Every structure is written in C-alpha cells, then in structure tokens.
Amino acid sequence: xxxxxxxxxxxxxxxxxxxxxxxxxxxxxxxxxxxxxxxxxxxxxxxxxxxxxxxxxxxxxxxxxxxxxxxxxxxxxxxxxxxxxxxxxxxxxxxxxxxxxxxxxxxxxxxxxxxxxxxxxxxxxxxxxxxxxxxxxxxxxxxxxxxxxxxxxxxxxxxxxxxxxxxxxxxxxxxxxxxxxxxxxxxxxxxxxxxxxxxxxxxxxxxxxxxxxxxxxxxxxxxxxxxxxxxxxxxxxxxxxxxxxxxxxxxxxxxxxxxxxxxxxxxxxxxxxxxxxxxxxxxxxxxxxxxxxxxxxxxxx
Amino acid sequence: xxxxxxxxxxxxxxxxxxxxxxxxxxxxxxxxxxxxxxxxxxxxxxxxxxxxxxxxxxxxxxxxxxxxxxxxxxxxxxxxxxxxxxxxxxxxxxxxxxxxxxxxxxxxxxxxxxxxxxxxxxxxxxxxxxxxxxxxxxxxxxxxxxxxxxxxxxxxxxxxxxxxxxxxxxxxxxxxxxxxxxxxxxxxxxxxxxxxxxxxxxxxxxxxxxxxxxxxxxxxxxxxxxxxxxxxxxxxxxxxxxxxxxxxxxxxxxxxx
Numbered sequence: 001x002x003x004x005x006x007x008x009x010x011x012x013x014x015x016x017x018x019x020x021x022x023x024x025x026x027x028x029x030x031x032x033x034x035x036x037x038x039x040x041x042x043x044x045x046x047x048x049x050x051x052x053x054x055x056x057x058x059x060x061x062x063x064x065x066x067x068x069x070x071x072x073x074x075x076x077x078x079x080x081x082x083x084x085x086x087x088x089x090x091x092x093x094x095x096x097x098x099x100x101x102x103x104x105x106x107x108x109x110x111x112x113x114x115x116x117x118x119x120x121x122x123x124x125x126x127x128x129x130x131x132x133x134x135x136x137x138x139x140x141x142x143x144x145x146x147x148x149x150x151x152x153x154x155x156x157x158x159x160x161x162x163x164x165x166x167x168x169x170x171x172x173x174x175x176x177x178x179x180x181x182x183x184x185x186x187x188x189x190x191x192x193x194x195x196x197x198x199x200x201x202x203x204x205x206x207x208x209x210x211x212x213x214x215x216x217x218x219x220x221x222x223x224x225x226x227x228x229x230x231x232x233x234x235x236x237x238x239x240x241x242x243x244x245x246x247x248x249x250x251x252x253x254x255x256x257x258x259x260x261x262x263x264x265x266x267x268x269x270x271x272x273x274x275x276x277x278x279x280x281x282x283x284x285x286x287x288x289x290x291x292x293x294x295x296x297x298x299x300x301x
Numbered sequence: 302x303x304x305x306x307x308x309x310x311x312x313x314x315x316x317x318x319x320x321x322x323x324x325x326x327x328x329x330x331x332x333x334x335x336x337x338x339x340x341x342x343x344x345x346x347x348x349x350x351x352x353x354x355x356x357x358x359x360x361x362x363x364x365x366x367x368x369x370x371x372x373x374x375x376x377x378x379x380x381x382x383x384x385x386x387x388x389x390x391x392x393x394x395x396x397x398x399x400x401x402x403x404x405x406x407x408x409x410x411x412x413x414x415x416x417x418x419x420x421x422x423x424x425x426x427x428x429x430x431x432x433x434x435x436x437x438x439x440x441x442x443x444x445x446x447x448x449x450x451x452x453x454x455x456x457x458x459x460x461x462x463x464x465x466x467x468x469x470x471x472x473x474x475x476x477x478x479x480x481x482x483x484x485x486x487x488x489x490x491x492x493x494x495x496x497x498x499x500x501x502x503x504x505x506x507x508x509x510x511x512x513x514x515x516x517x518x519x520x521x522x523x524x525x526x527x528x529x530x531x532x533x534x535x536x537x538x539x540x541x542x543x544x545x546x547x548x549x550x551x552x553x554x555x556x557x558x
Contacts, residue, residue, distance in 0.1 A: 063349065136557055137448055153436060155356065160434050162441065168450045170443050172432065178547045187552055189448075211557075271452060273466040277556050278417045 036260045037238035041077050043102045044109065047258035050240035051232065059199060059233040062154055067199050067233050069152045069159070072264040072271070075241075078102065078145035081215030084257060085110055097217055098259075104242070105256040111219065112252045116300045124218030128294040131212045134283045135276035137169045139189035140205055140227055141243045141257065142214055149264050151271060159194065159201075167276030173203055181207050186223055188212060203229040211296050222249040222297045237263035250297060345478065345512050348435060353478045353512045355433045355440070358543040358550065361426040361520075368496040369536060378495075384426065386535045390498060396529045403497025411495050416555035418449055418467035420491030421484050421506050422522040422536060430543055432550050440473060440480070445553045453482050460486065465502055467491060480510040493524075501528035516542040 034041055039049035059067035083097025086109065101109030113121060132138050143150060148164040157176040163169050173192040181191045183206075191207035210223035226246040234240050239261040246254040287293070346354040364372070364381025370388050374380040392400060403410060413419050419427060429445040442451040453473040460470055465488035473482045489502040509521040518540040525533045 137552075137554060153434060153439075153441065155434055155436075160441065160443065162443075162450055162452075167448070169448050170450055172443065172550060174549065178549075181549075185551070188554055188557065189552065268457065270454060270457070273468055275418060275467050277447070278467060 036077070036262060037234045039234075039260075041260070042100045043077065043098075043104050043258045044100070044107075046077065046260055047104050047240060047242060050234040050238070050260065054199065054232045054234045054240060057233060057235055060236065064156070066154070066196055067201070068154065069201060069231060069233065069239065070154050072149040072151050072269055073239065073261040074149055074264050075145045075259055076262055077259040080147055081142050081145045081217075081219070081257075083217040084215060084219050097215065102257040102259055103255060104258045105244075106253075112255055114250060114252055117220075117250045117297070120298055121218050121220060124213065124220055124294065125216075126218075127290070127292055128218065129283055129286050129291045130216045130218075131294050132166060132216070133286070135167050136212055137188040138163075138166055138212055139169070139208070140171065140192070140203070140229060141241075141245075142212075143169050143171065143189075144229075144241055144243075144261070145215070145259065149269070149271060150261075162271065164271045165274060168271070168274060180204075183207070186210075190225070190227070199232060201229075201231040203227070203231070205229070209296075211294070213294070220250070220297060221245070221247050222299075224249045231261075234260075237265065249299070344514060346515060348437070350437050352435075352437075352475055353480075354435060355480065355510060355512060355518065356435050358430050358432050358548045359518065359540040360428075360430045360543060361538055362541055363426060363538055365426040365494060365536070365538065366423070366428055367494060369494045369498055370496070372496070384536045384538045386537060389534075391531045391534055393529060393531055396499075400497050400499060403492065403499055405497075407495050407497050411492055411497070412490055413492070413495070416447060418447065418491070420467060420487060420493070420500075421451070421469055421471075422508065422520075422524075423491065423493055424449060424451070424468065425508075425520060425522075425540070426536075426538060429553055430548075430550060443550060445550050447555050448552065453480075459483070463502075465489070469504075469506065476509075478512065480508075482508040482510070484508065499529065500524070500526045503528045510540075513539075516544065 036046060037050060037053060039046045039053070062068045077098060079098045084102050086101040087097055087099055103109045103111060106112060138146065143161065143163040146163060146165050150161050150163045153160050158172055158174045161171045169189060171189060171192055173194040175194045180193060185207055186209035187207050188209055188211065190205040192203055192205040194201055194203045205227040208221065208223055208225045210221055210225065213220050224247055227243055229241065229243045232240045240258065241261050242256055242258040244254050244256045348354045363384055364379050365384045367378045368381065369385050370383035370390065372381055408414065424444060424446065427446055431442055431444040434441045434443065438455050440453040440455065449468065451468050451471055453471040455473045457472065459472055464470065464486040466486050467488060469484040470486040471482050471484045473480055484506040487500070487502055487504040489500070492499050503526050505525040507523045511519045513519050519537065520540050521535060521537040523533050523535050
C-alpha cells in the first residue's frame with residue numbers, strides 16, 4: 001500500500017472511528033474515565049486544574065531561557081473542533097466533535113454568536129462544504145486541534161508549528177517584536193506574533209481572510225478575527241492551550257476555548273507527507289447533492 | 302632574439318614568484334584551510350553545533366521553472382539561461398519522444414498547472430520564496446507555494462519498500478560545510494519544469510547546499526533515473542537570501558483562487 005492511499009485510508013478510518021464514537025452511548029463516560037496530566041478531560045474542568053498545576057511546574061528551557069515547547073503534540077480533547085459547543089441530541093448524527101463544550105468563557109459553554117450568525121452556523125453545517133474538505137488551508141485554532149500531530153520547533157526569533165493532517169498547513173510565529181502586516185493584507189492562515197508572559201507563550205494572530213471555518217461543524221469567523229492563544233506547559237508532556245476569539249462582526253463578545261496538547265511519545269515518529277489537494281479533491285459529488293461552496297460570512301443586509 | 306629571450310625570462314620570473322606566493326599562501330593554512338577559504342568559512346553564520354546556519358528566507362532567481370535548459374522567450378515566459386550543467390539532459394531515445402509530447406501539451410499537462418506539489422528539485426527553483434528552519438536533527442523547509450513542507454531528517458534512513466510521495470523522502474548529512482540531502486520515494490507524476498522534462502518513480506535526487514557567504518547558497522542537484530536517462534545529470538544555481546526588513550513568508554495557495 002502506498003503512503004498516499006494510506007493517508008486516505010487513515011482519514012476514512014478517522015471518520016469511521018469518530019462516527020462509532022459519536023453513536024456510542026457510553027462515549028461521555030469513556031472520555032471521563034481518563035485524565036490528562038491528572039486533570040479531568042473536559043475543558044471546563046481541565047483548564048483551571050491544568051493552570052493550577054502549571055504554577056508549580058518548572059518547565060525545561062531552551063538555551064535562550066524560555067520554556068521548551070518543542071516536540072510532536074496531539075489534541076485528544078479537541079476532536080478537530082468538530083463541534084466546539086459539544087455534541088447535542090439535536091445534532092446530525094454524522095457530526096463529530098468533543099462530547100462536552102470546549103468553551104470555558106462564557107461559563108455556559110455557548111459561543112456568543114450574534115443571532116444571525118447562530119443561524120448561519122447551522123446553515124453552514126447543513127448546506128455548505130467545509131472548506132477543509134477540499135483542502136483549503138486551516139489555521140489556528142483548528143491546526144492546533146486536528147487529528148494526529150503538530151510539531152512545534154523553536155528557533156532564534158521565531159517558532160514554527162507544522163501540522164500533519166490536511167496537507168500539512170504550517171504557521172511561522174515571530175517573537176522578535178516586529179509589527180503585524182498591513183490590515184490590507186489578508187491571509188488564509190493569518191499573521192502571527194508571539195511573546196512570552198512568564199512561562200506562557202502568548203500568540204496574537206490577525207489579518208485573516210475569513211474564508212475558512214473553525215471546524216467541520218460550521219463554526220465560522222470573519223476577516224475581523226483576532227486570536228489570542230496562550231500555551232502553558234503543565235508537565236513535561238502536556239500543554240494547556242487556550243484561545244480567545246475576538247470577532248466583533250460575528251459575536252457579541254470575545255469567547256475562549258481550551259484543551260490539552262499531549263506529547264506524542266512514539267519513538268522515532270516522523271510526520272510523513274500527506275498530499276491533500278492532489279488526491280482528495282472529491283467535492284464534485286457533494287455539490288451534486290445540493291451542498292454549496294462556502295464563500296465567507298453572509299452578513300445581514 | 303636577445304630581447305625576446307629577456308621577455309621570456311621575465312615571464313618565467315613572474316611565474317616563479319607567483320608560484321612562491323601561492324605556495325606560501327597555502328602553507329599559511331597548512332593543517333587547516335587556505336587563508337582565503339578560512340576567511341570565507343569564518344564569515345558563515347554557524348549554529349551552536351558548529352554547522353553552517355542556513356536559516357532564513359531564500360529564493361532562486363532564474364527561469365528554470367519554465368525550462369531547465371537555455372530557452373528563448375515566449376508569451377508569459379522570460380528568456381532564460383539553463384541550470385543544467387552542459388545544457389544537455391541525457392534522455393533515453395524513447396523518453397525523449399515522451400518529453401517532446403509533454404512539451405506540446407505543457408499548458409494543461411504540467412501538474413503544476415493543476416496546483417499540485419511540484420516535486421524535487423523543482424520546488425527549489427519555483428518563483429516563490431521558501432524558509433529554511435534548521436535544527437540539529439531535522440531541517441524543515443517551508444514554502445509559500447501551496448504551504449508545502451519538506452522535512453529533511455538528519456537521523457534515520459529511508460523507509461523501505463515502495464512509496465510514492467510528491468516531494469520524496471529526504472535524509473540529510475553534513476559533508477564539511479555542505480548539507481547533502483538524499484531524496485528517494487518519488488511518484489512518477491511530477492515534472493522538472495513547464496517544458497515537459499520528466500522522470501519515473503525510480504528518480505533519485507542528491508542535493509548539495511553549500512553556503513558561499515552570508516547571503517548565498519550554491520545549490521546543486523544530481524538526478525538519476527535509469528528508466529528515463531542514460532546517466533546522471535546535474536543542475537546548479539545560487540539561492541539568494543531575502544534581505545527585506547522583516548521579510549516573512551506570505552502565501553500562494555494556488556488552488557484557492
């Protein structure tokens with residue numbers, strides 16, 4: 001079997017697994033049976049617990065003295081952000097995602113969409129093709145949450161995040177104090193700048209074109225999106241990842257999701273090539289069933 | 302006659318003195334490198350493990366994307382001097398026919414016109430910047446073109462068996478100040494250029510990245526494919542560092558437009 005077809009098989013297997021998981025009545029209990037860094041694996045419980053543990057943890061450092069976040073990381077709680085607010089009884093059975101909400105603020109666990117945007121999110125899932133399905137680039141927070149690994153590597157003045165699945169989208173995060181690009185320059189993956197606040201890496205990302213989704217459930221954003229991510233080591237093999245989403249064109253107030261990044265400890269693991277557009281461009285059939293191509297937020301007139 | 306002999310003897314003296322000068326130059330670097338090379342070598346930026354630091358944003362500046370060989374201009378294509386050493390690609394006779402067929406159909410048949418990954422070495426001379434991110438065990442190259450990524454692993458060996466990857470399986474090692482990358486496990490889909498130069502899945506590429514000063518890397522790739530060529534051949538070109546203030550990769554997502 002060639003690696004290319006193996007990639008497709010793995011993608012199909014992931015979907016099947018997600019389906020099986022979604023339809024298993026005991027899924028919630030199974031998820032709760034495991035802990036991550038000694039914390040419960042639901043966002044509302046994990047995030048405060050992990051930050052408390054992080055206070056006492058002295059992380060390994062790079063030569064320039066910053067916490068060493070390097071390595072291959074998985075996101076077992078995030079389920080690819082398939083449904084950020086958690087699966088509900090009313091959801092279509094094919095939807096994947098975390099069984100419980102990843103939203104830690106507002107505390108109710110619900111995204112504070114403007115009313116029209118709440119409707120549009122539902123329409124997106126029902127009538128539109130997830131741009132990621134035809135291999136358009138994903139960015140934060142989805143590239144921090146998708147299946148398999150993402151590799152963080154740190155260099156002088158910048159760090160990189162290279163995602164394994166979905167045609168290996170990557171981010172370069174500059175830490176050298178340079179300003180953001182001009183607001184006129186919109187990008188699929190945005191423009192990321194980072195800085196350290198004590199032991200936490202804070203990443204500020206702007207300049208999005210607003211044409212992709214947070215996840216396959218249709219959660220979306222506009223070109224006004226401003227992300228603030230916070231990465232804090234909890235122990236040697238766990239990062240607490242939290243991102244605050246500020247998008248005044250779509251939501252009534254900023255909101256925050258959180259999940260764990262867990263180190264892949266498989267010896268000799270290497271990210272392998274995964275062509276995406278070259279082999280998996282199978283949107284024609286979806287369009288025949290009446291699905292439409294997503295062209296960005298449909299703002300009320 | 303006499304005058305002519307004097308001229309000759311002057312020439313001999315000059316040659317002799319030059320030879321002495323070169324000799325002393327070399328002996329100054331005895332046990333190390335010649336002085337000129339030493340100052341060049343000292344001028345390279347190095348990583349903490351003493352290897353040349355290739356980090357940065359780089360780009361080729363030539364017309365090889367359209368044609369690896371010397372070519373005249375055409376609509377949308379600048380004239381260009383080739384990057385193939387000797388300007389000849391040693392095709393097998395039947396493969397040369399295929400290349401000519403490819404050339405005829407190039408506007409639609411070149412996989413890059415469909416925005417597919419372009420293969421190696423083509424991705425190194427496409428007209429887009431790329432960023433080298435260098436660690437001791439892994440050197441990653443990030444490309445603006447369709448956010449492609451090449452991971453060059455400095456440890457481990459090629460995977461066994463038959464694998465068809467667009468950008469191959471890259472394994473690196475240092476040969477002095479030259480990064481040598483051995484690449485196998487290609488598919489038989491990609492082309493070397495818009496002119497239809499092609500290969501089979503038996504393609505084997507050995508790349509050499511030699512920094513010549515702070516802002517230039519001399520890049521060479523030796524190409525072997527017994528199914529298509531009668532022997533190995535080589536491309537070589539400089540890579541130039543992007544010197545703009547706050548240079549950073551942007552994007553060319555190709556199939557998104």
